[in-house]
Amino acid sequence: MQAALDWWSGKKIAVIGPTASGKDSFLARLQNREIPLIHSNSAMGEKVKSFPVKLALSNRQTIDIMCKGVINIGGETDYRDAPSGWLEVCRDADVVFYVMTVNDLLRKKFLKGRRIRQDLDWLLTALPHLKQGALVHILINKIDSQIESHTDYQAFADELAQHLGELDRMVRSLLDPYEARYTGATLISMKNKQIYTRAINLVFRAVYSAFHETTRRRKAG
Amino acid sequence: MRAYWILPNRQQKDDLLASDGAKVMPLRQILEPKLRPPGFSHGVPAELLERCAPTPLAQILFAQKFPDWNAGRQLFCVSTPAGVDSSGRIVHLSLLLLLEQNERPRFDLSCAALSELDAAYARALMRRLTTPSPDDCWAESVLRLRELPSSRGPATNVELQRSVVPFYSLYAAGTAGLTRKATTWRKLRTRSAIFLLLVAAVGVWLCERACQHPSRPSTSTGAIAWRSS
Numbered sequence: 001m002q003a004a005l006d007w008w009s010g011k012k013i014a015v016i017g018p019t020a021s022g023k024d025s026f027l028a029r030l031q032n033r034e035i036p037l038i039h040s041n042s043a044m045g046e047k048v049k050s051f052p053v054k055l056a057l058s059n060r061q062t063i064d065i066m067c068k069g070v071i072n073i074g075g076e077t078d079y080r081d082a083p084s085g086w087l088e089v090c091r092d093a094d095v096v097f098y099v100m101t102v103n104d105l106l107r108k109k110f111l112k113g114r115r116i117r118q119d120l121d122w123l124l125t126a127l128p129h130l131k132q133g134a135l136v137h138i139l140i141n142k143i144d145s146q147i148e149s150h151t152d153y154q155a156f157a158d159e160l161a162q163h164l165g166e167l168d169r170m171v172r173s174l175l176d177p178y179e180a181r182y183t184g185a186t187l188i189s190m191k192n193k194q195i196y197t198r199a200i201n202l203v204f205r206a207v208y209s210a211f212h213e214t215t216r217r218r219k220a221g
Numbered sequence: 222m223r224a225y226w227i228l229p230n231r232q233q234k235d236d237l238l239a240s241d242g243a244k245v246m247p248l249r250q251i252l253e254p255k256l257r258p259p260g261f262s263h264g265v266p267a268e269l270l271e272r273c274a275p276t277p278l279a280q281i282l283f284a285q286k287f288p289d290w291n292a293g294r295q296l297f298c299v300s301t302p303a304g305v306d307s308s309g310r311i312v313h314l315s316l317l318l319l320l321e322q323n324e325r326p327r328f329d330l331s332c333a334a335l336s337e338l339d340a341a342y343a344r345a346l347m348r349r350l351t352t353p354s355p356d357d358c359w360a361e362s363v364l365r366l367r368e369l370p371s372s373r374g375p376a377t378n379v380e381l382q383r384s385v386v387p388f389y390s391l392y393a394a395g396t397a398g399l400t401r402k403a404t405t406w407r408k409l410r411t412r413s414a415i416f417l418l419l420v421a422a423v424g425v426w427l428c429e430r431a432c433q434h435p436s437r438p439s440t441s442t443g444a445i446a447w448r449s450s
Binding site: 018019020039040041042043044045046047048071072074076077078079080081082083084085088115 | 230233234235236237248249255258259261262263265267268270300302306308310311312313383384385386
């Protein structure tokens with residue numbers, strides 16, 4: 001685990017995704033502050049002061065990351081395609097987090113022509129302009145509200161697994177020849193602190209493992 | 222001049238919507254995202270909302286002026302908070318003006334295509350800009366921005382600290398409201414006055430010192446006569 005801690009230290013992250021997917025809330029969680037009850041639909045790209053992130057892991061270890069040069073930006077496609085939009089935000093990032101919602105997953109918004117797919121198409125065109133080796137991880141937010149609205153958890157889990165598999169296959173084939181940069185998708189809740197902590201631990205390990213695997217393959221190949 | 226409303230995204234749609242007064246359409250049909258100037262804001266930046274608390278949100282106005290935007294044309298945009306969306310986030314209504322070179326912005330646009338709620342915010346915004354009350358410093362800041370010479374470059378009515386792009390600004394905002402920033406000329410005048418005051422103070426001090434030492438011989442002055450032969 002020490003290697004993962006060392007790897008994450010000093011990494012730059014970018015957070016993008018559709019409007020109301022939970023980007024601001026993710027930023028609040030990383031800054032260890034509560035999600036404000038009323039906040040604003042981001043109107044322009046704004047710099048966020050550098051802040052330290054301390055992630056408590058289950059084995060009493062912590063990951064310390066200094067988030068520097070963070071830019072918070074809106075989720076409408078207008079921001080994605082603007083000159084000082086998503087590309088500027090992602091350009092120097094080591095890891096790009098794409099935030100979507102469970103609703104987007106269940107409504108299959110990753111199918112051709114729909115919003116998530118359009119964003120992933122954009123990502124494919126953006127990847128050559130990003131930092132060499134920049135990784136992409138998908139966060140699927142708002143799992144808490146879906147859990148609350150279901151009673152048959154087994155059926156719901158099966159449905160989720162099926163959709164997650166579909167999304168995963170689609171992303172891998174779409175991002176070709178950059179599929180190795182994709183580190184997976186994780187269900188998360190920015191609102192529920194317990195789910196968030198468990199999920200973010202998995203995310204940080206998954207991203208590091210994917211990086212390690214890619215490096216190993218590159219060396220072997 | 223072409224004028225449009227940029228409508229509040231109350232339903233959290235993927236695209237921002239706009240209206241020319243008569244019909245509603247995606248904003249990208251009017252203003253391609255790629256043509257939007259760097260730092261262009263589709264509403265009131267979050268930093269202003271945070272910095273100006275507890276100022277009532279409805280009072281806050283944010284305006285941007287891009288004098289040399291696209292082939293010499295200008296872009297002027299005024300935004301105001303306009304209620305909340307379906308998950309309680311503050312949303313914004315903007316009046317976007319696309320102007321020819323040297324054209325003066327006019328705040329006049331129909332609200333016919335807007336919902337009742339959006340139209341109420343739109344009418345209130347136009348009223349404030351066309352007939353501002355004497356104590357409405359936010360409206361005054363927008364009107365001053367309108368008159369700002371183009372040579373200043375991209376400018377905003379209120380100073381931003383978290384903008385990715387630098388802007389010239391006229392006012393600083395804080396919990397106490399808006400304060401007008403000193404212009405270069407005013408700054409120079411203040412500095413000159415301070416310098417003159419300092420010189421005067423040193424002069425007075427030297428005089429007093431000279432008076433306190435009367436035993437010192439006074440400096441004799443003389444004249445040299447120059448005689449040409």
